[in-house]
Amino acid sequence: MAVETMTYRDALRTAIVEEMDRDPEVFLMGEDIGRYQGTFRVTQGLFDKYGDERVIDTPITEPGIVGIATGAAMVGLRPIVEMMTMSFSILAIDQIINHAAKIHYMTGGEISVPLVVRGPGGSANQLSAQHSHSLEGWYAHTPGLKVVAPATPEDVYGMFKAAVRDDNPVIFTENPNLYALKGEVNLDPDFTVPFGKAKVAKEGKDVTLVAYSRMTQVSLKAAEALQADGIDAEVVDVRSLLPLDTETIFESVRKTHRAVVVYEDWRSGGFGAEIAARIGEFCFDDLDAPVSRVGGLNVPMPYTRPLELLCIPNEGDVVEAVRKLG
């Protein structure tokens, strides 16, 4: 046990190693994760450490990879599948939604699927329209899946271990612009962060910013900027979309009476819309202003940097939304 400062990427890799060391039935599959060390280097060094039986380079066939991992999980193996980017999981969505997510139910509980599908979700840097999707809302729409989106090195470490130990299929989404983020991690093989528990990342009394993944970091920066204006914002890091801890969100809103939901996905129909709806439905009497949302622009992600930056919510967008609440 030791508290170390490390990057999100290293914290994630440490969690993978701890789980592979703990349980020989945990293995990795994915494109270029082994000999090539992983496109985002999350799996760097693991091929040398565990060999080709447990770190498996696959053909570039996402449906096949998820399907084969699901089959292995049905008899108790615990596969960790890397999607090179979550955008590619669109190819595998039939295997994820119409197969993995349905098995426990369709078998009346006879078979479970301890599968983790993980990878970078969201925009990176000029990867343009086909590689920048935030798909967590699609998955969080689906009963049978669990969907998490940690925002800090400590959470990615603790939640990843919880994901591997979960007996249900888990979509584990990592924003590519978080990989280099540094933070303190309490290294302990027994430490996990349970799903379905939101976290108050910063306390405040005037407005609640509800976010997950990288938008938690953006919201924290916005809260700092607002502080200078004398607005004391509270930041709730949702962390887990499915299951969703609405109680922590509602408790905060009942205290601050104002809410802005921040998410990188397309604003229209993204998961932030679900959170906003729930606040409206259950905290109506506590609100002093309509629930506001800051989401990604409703356009395919453009390549050129100035336009890309327009699409991704930033701290200025959040500050402006708070000011508009009055």
Place this chain on the structure above:
Amino acid sequence: MPKQAEVSLPRPAEELKDLYRQLLFLRHYEEKTNFAYRQGKAGGYLHTCIGMEPMAVGWLNVIRKGYDYVITAYRDHGHAIVLGSDPVAVMAEIMGRSNGTSRGKGGSMHLYDPKNGFFGGWGIVGGHTAMGAGLAFAAKYRKEDRVTLCYLGDGAANAGLFFETLNMAGLWDLPVVFIIENNLIAMGTRLEYHAADTELHKRGIPFDMKHERVDCMDLIQTMADAERIVDWVRKNQKPYLVEAMTYRFAGHGAADNNRELYRTKAEEEKAAERDPIKLMEKLLLQHNLMTTEKMEAIDEEVRNEVERIYEQADASPFPEPHEVYENVYTDMIPEEGH
């Protein structure tokens, strides 16, 4: 012509008699599931294996039941029963009852029984084939000598995922037998209208996989081929692609009530000459193992047995409303309410 006594039996006499009974049982059982559908006792989609009984009776009697893994698509009643599922629980599942194999949440297309090595029961054409390879992957990962049988239909042989799966199975030497049940018609579209190359076993060639076409109307021939192929896969730890020539006498599903849209009566009559049950009866008579009277008696017995199964299933309760939330997850229930 050798005298009858000089013709050696292809399998022990008692086994042949038992196999005959299994064929008859499936035939009557499937006719009963069709009846359940017509009575409104079964809903949704329901696909019988009438005419295709050797796919289950032949192949699944040569594997190590409960050890080897089996996965198939939605024409799955026979596979579940031959592997050992309680026929009442299967019928109850088809009727959506709480004592069904999936507690009424799967239905006809989604039968499972993992304790017998049966992993479904899948409704998306070709969608289960990668999971089949995954079962084989698990056996290999754990260094077990289990063989996986992954069945699919001739329609699924065109699915992209199937090609991806063949590639991975070949690449990683997975111990799996892919069995294309080629009944010549993908739902209502004939083979020559859906496959660029109608010799479906040749799908194995690009993946350096052993492949062959076999006849699966004659149960005894089916078992001989199945034994040889399953043994080869177990011994060599490599995949095998089989194109099993078969014929469904019934429609695609219980709702398919106009088979003349895709085949002629003459074709059906010709196929009926090779009805697996008739071929088996011929064999039993030829070897003096059973009289026609005895066959008729067994037929009557099996009909009565199936009737009892039907009645028992039909007397079973439907699930309670609260069960709707159960089994979505292993450890939690979803948000409740509309």
